Amino acid sequence: MDMTPIFGDLTAIAPMIILIIAALILPAVHLLAKKRTVTWAVALVFVIVSLAINVLMLTDNYVGTALDLVQYNAYSGLMILLFQIVLFLAVLVSNASVETTRLHVGAYYSLLMGATLGMMFVAESSDLLTIFVGVELTSISSYAMVSMKRNDPRAAESAVKYVVIGGMSTALTIYGISMLYGLTGSTDIATIAAQTQLEGINLMFGIALVSMVAGYGFKIAAVPFHMWAPDVYEGASTPVSLFLATGSKKMGLSVFFQIFLVMFVAGSSCAAIAGEEVQYLFAIIAAFTMTVGNVVAIAQNNIKRMLAYSSIAQAGYILIVMAVMNEYALSAGLFHMFTHVFMKGGAFLIVGALICAGIGEKISDYRGLAKKAPFLAFAMMLFLFSLAGIPPLAGFTSKFFLFSSAIGSVDGVTSQWVWLAFVAILNSAISLYYYARVVKAMYVDKGDNTEKIKIPKPFLAGIVICVVAVIVLGVYPQLVFDFCETAAAALL
Amino acid sequence: MEISLLTLLIVLPLIGAIVTLFMGGERQKYAKYVAAAFSAITLVIALLVMFNDDMASLATSFTWIQTADITISFSLMVDGLSILMVFLTALLSLLVVIFSAEEEDRPNYFHTLVLAMEVGLMGVYLAADYFLFYVMWELTLIPMYFMISWYGGPRRHYAAIKFFIYTHVASLVMLIGIFAMAFEVGSVLGHVDFSFATINTMMPQMADSFQVLVFALLFFGFAVKMPAVPFHTWLPDAHTEAPTGGSVLLAGVMLKMGSYGIIRVCVEALPAGLDYWQWVIIAIAILSIIYGAYGCIAQSDLKKMVAFSSISHMGMVMLGIGCGTEAGIMFAIFQMFAHGLITGILFMVCGMTGHKVGTREIPLLGGLAGKMPIYATFMMIGFMASLGLPGLIGFWGEFPLIFAFYDFIQANDMLWMILFCLLSLMLTAGYYLWAMQRTLFGPETTKIDLTHAHDVSKTEGIALAVLVVLVAFFGVWPDAALSFIEPYTSSLILGVI
Numbered sequence: 001m002d003m004t005p006i007f008g009d010l011t012a013i014a015p016m017i018i019l020i021i022a023a024l025i026l027p028a029v030h031l032l033a034k035k036r037t038v039t040w041a042v043a044l045v046f047v048i049v050s051l052a053i054n055v056l057m058l059t060d061n062y063v064g065t066a067l068d069l070v071q072y073n074a075y076s077g078l079m080i081l082l083f084q085i086v087l088f089l090a091v092l093v094s095n096a097s098v099e100t101t102r103l104h105v106g107a108y109y110s111l112l113m114g115a116t117l118g119m120m121f122v123a124e125s126s127d128l129l130t131i132f133v134g135v136e137l138t139s140i141s142s143y144a145m146v147s148m149k150r151n152d153p154r155a156a157e158s159a160v161k162y163v164v165i166g167g168m169s170t171a172l173t174i175y176g177i178s179m180l181y182g183l184t185g186s187t188d189i190a191t192i193a194a195q196t197q198l199e200g201i202n203l204m205f206g207i208a209l210v211s212m213v214a215g216y217g218f219k220i221a222a223v224p225f226h227m228w229a230p231d232v233y234e235g236a237s238t239p240v241s242l243f244l245a246t247g248s249k250k251m252g253l254s255v256f257f258q259i260f261l262v263m264f265v266a267g268s269s270c271a272a273i274a275g276e277e278v279q280y281l282f283a284i285i286a287a288f289t290m291t292v293g294n295v296v297a298i299a300q301n302n303i304k305r306m307l308a309y310s311s312i313a314q315a316g317y318i319l320i321v322m323a324v325m326n327e328y329a330l331s332a333g334l335f336h337m338f339t340h341v342f343m344k345g346g347a348f349l350i351v352g353a354l355i356c357a358g359i360g361e362k363i364s365d366y367r368g369l370a371k372k373a374p375f376l377a378f379a380m381m382l383f384l385f386s387l388a389g390i391p392p393l394a395g396f397t398s399k400f401f402l403f404s405s406a407i408g409s410v411d412g413v414t415s416q417w418v419w420l421a422f423v424a425i426l427n428s429a430i431s432l433y434y435y436a437r438v439v440k441a442m443y444v445d446k447g448d449n450t451e452k453i454k455i456p457k458p459f460l461a462g463i464v465i466c467v468v469a470v471i472v473l474g475v476y477p478q479l480v481f482d483f484c485e486t487a488a489a490a491l492l
Numbered sequence: 493m494e495i496s497l498l499t500l501l502i503v504l505p506l507i508g509a510i511v512t513l514f515m516g517g518e519r520q521k522y523a524k525y526v527a528a529a530f531s532a533i534t535l536v537i538a539l540l541v542m543f544n545d546d547m548a549s550l551a552t553s554f555t556w557i558q559t560a561d562i563t564i565s566f567s568l569m570v571d572g573l574s575i576l577m578v579f580l581t582a583l584l585s586l587l588v589v590i591f592s593a594e595e596e597d598r599p600n601y602f603h604t605l606v607l608a609m610e611v612g613l614m615g616v617y618l619a620a621d622y623f624l625f626y627v628m629w630e631l632t633l634i635p636m637y638f639m640i641s642w643y644g645g646p647r648r649h650y651a652a653i654k655f656f657i658y659t660h661v662a663s664l665v666m667l668i669g670i671f672a673m674a675f676e677v678g679s680v681l682g683h684v685d686f687s688f689a690t691i692n693t694m695m696p697q698m699a700d701s702f703q704v705l706v707f708a709l710l711f712f713g714f715a716v717k718m719p720a721v722p723f724h725t726w727l728p729d730a731h732t733e734a735p736t737g738g739s740v741l742l743a744g745v746m747l748k749m750g751s752y753g754i755i756r757v758c759v760e761a762l763p764a765g766l767d768y769w770q771w772v773i774i775a776i777a778i779l780s781i782i783y784g785a786y787g788c789i790a791q792s793d794l795k796k797m798v799a800f801s802s803i804s805h806m807g808m809v810m811l812g813i814g815c816g817t818e819a820g821i822m823f824a825i826f827q828m829f830a831h832g833l834i835t836g837i838l839f840m841v842c843g844m845t846g847h848k849v850g851t852r853e854i855p856l857l858g859g860l861a862g863k864m865p866i867y868a869t870f871m872m873i874g875f876m877a878s879l880g881l882p883g884l885i886g887f888w889g890e891f892p893l894i895f896a897f898y899d900f901i902q903a904n905d906m907l908w909m910i911l912f913c914l915l916s917l918m919l920t921a922g923y924y925l926w927a928m929q930r931t932l933f934g935p936e937t938t939k940i941d942l943t944h945a946h947d948v949s950k951t952e953g954i955a956l957a958v959l960v961v962l963v964a965f966f967g968v969w970p971d972a973a974l975s976f977i978e979p980y981t982s983s984l985i986l987g988v989i
Contacts, residue, residue, distance in 0.1 A: 328561060331559075385634070390630055390633070390634065391626065391627035391630045391631060392627050392631065396627070396630070400623070400667075403667075403668075403671070404671045404674075404675070407668060407671040407672055407675060408671065408672070408675030408676070408678075408679075409561065409675065410561040410562075410675070410678050410679065410682065410683065410684055411679055412675055412676055412678070412679030413672050413675045413676050413679075413702075418668070418672075421668055421671075422668065425664040425665070425667070425668060426661070426664075428664060429657060429660055429661040429664060432656065432657055432660055433653070433657060436637075436653055436656060436657075440641065440649060440653070443638070443641075443642070444641045444642065444649065476557075477557055478557050478558065478559075481557070481559055482559070485559055485560050
């Protein structure tokens, strides 16, 4: 559907406008209504409206710019859709989760919207500075959200860690950006790419590049910049962990695509000079990220920490895109980001739901869960097997495309990245071990009692959505993969 | 919409699995009837397919995933290579359901797992698209994992996870090989198509060095499943701990996935690879045959012994494939079928030993024939069939294979290698007869309490009797099975060599 009659010149930021309004009025709504459920309902309505508008724009293939600043196209539309789904899941369960209902809910929802706005802004940007601003908006909102769980010392610790490390990564990033600006006189990514080709690559460009990779590497928790992630995800309340692990990380990856892929592939001007080295840099980061994430996850006893390390590993898989640097890989990577939202989001939802039901975060607390909550155990098994890449679930299909992109493309087999595919595949096998450990705890081990447990309805709804998505995207990937292909073509 | 017979072969067990899954509580004692009904109908359809005049016309295909560069289709087909495996899968699934009628621990889930396994196995043997093939290949792992870790023996957790991860790694390596083939063929056609038809016809024309490399990847994946020494260590553990029904399916049809894959993919699509690795394959085959046989002698657990004998017999299959001749491949396929029927008997008998006598440790057993005559008869027939007694199906699996191997080494002036075969025949006869003697004959054991030991129950007897009849039938008239295989192998040899 055409949105221009309603939003005019601002159509390109229509989904954002809705959320801006929401972010601004939600604290007031809470003040007036004094009931957290009302605030929640209002927030949810805004999210759904924004989601609906974006879906209509995306299916309408809308392309346009707004404010001479941001551009909406197939790529940004798809990323925005992803962020909105994450936001929807997080908001959906926030009113039911025992961890978030005691917060200042008006401010809490407002911060969630703010963080998402930052992500959406990033997705529509093509300039280093606007990307930077978007990332900061998200980061600062996230710091506040993590620290909101005030009575828990773990939350305080994780918030401090998050802020300090976040601050450092910001400093690194802006340092890199300022050097690039000094070299090329522009912050526009395409201009920088063109300029670099004229002047060649020097040491300063290299330093700028490395500091930006490091700065944004913190955001996606790529090894060796990953130490904060498990602590933060463990300390934050589960809906916030869900939001950070699935949303905020995807923003970081999107930044990687938008800056480095565009610089080294789209213009292909830089690619001729430094593409190879950059590809190897990313390949090594990817290999280390997935290996460290998976190996350390084996040793975890806290399920949130285990999921945190597993999402580090998943980011490693997606970084294969940065090594391979072609359109097929990008569409595969986008698709994997989508499936990851549902499988990792679903797993976090179950953890959150069980916390509400009084079950702890230790893997040993999950013993005999199949007897206590058959559906939850089954859903958890689906999500974990999907993360491990067992067919016919979504995680398998997206890994199938992603790993195959490292082997080759329609142009034939490229032996350059086959080793990376091997590393990824070995990692997949390692990951099966710790996922299977949870499955074993749920299905094989005997629990202390077999009393049926009840979980709040919104959690159940969220989990059902994720289960359906994990199965449907596994059996019928076409549904989203077409969009991923268009998006990849739009970006590159 | 018309649903083809082949789709039904996959869909029916799937529906059965879902139905039994929800038969909890009071209804769970009826789960076996539902499972039996679904697997029986599947068997009937498998027979309809088998005796269809024109098997090729049954093939069905529709597009599943279509992206800019990649086509993946849901396509099924059946030919001389797969039809016997399809029949075996349907038959053994039904027999396992009948055999396990007395399962009392959550019977509905047990039958769900059996039927889910049938879905995966049918899918592997019917798939005509590499994506579908891989999906189904992996799909068989999950029910087996649960089968072992829910219904298995004391070390079941270790065995289940070892089985799961071991075979998962192997299939991932295989997946890399599949990618490589698909993209290489895709670069020629300008479009990546994962169907067997495209890849298996185009691959033989690719560069020899490429074929050699991809062959190694795929062969590794299949060899672990078979399993060939030195990748066999998961099998004895899995078998020792698995419940009887699981073992029957595992040895009877799941191991065949490996040899099926080697013939379907490695031989059909990568003839240059087969040529290059031929002696390595033969070496691995001989190693499996001899090592498996020696392993049998060393075992004190009856079931573990049968597991090692599977390694040895699957080595025979690989030997036939390694010869690369028409006779070799033809009887390799026949041996797959024969071994499926025979191990069905063997594992059922071993499972009964543990269940009825209380232990499977051979040193503790003895003189069971007097107490359990029917059991002893079935065991004897199974062992005799497995060691290749003429008149039973095992003979037609082994003897022609050795003959084909003889032909092959004679052509290569390496006639001394036949000694390995003689050694294996000796060892096989040796360990079976020795085990039988210690278990069934001699004075009745006093080391364990035999007062509660009872003979074969009615349902178990039916399942075993069906297998024994088939073993004897194909033993007397092997042509009944060979007539399916022969058209396939002769066209394969024409196309490949």
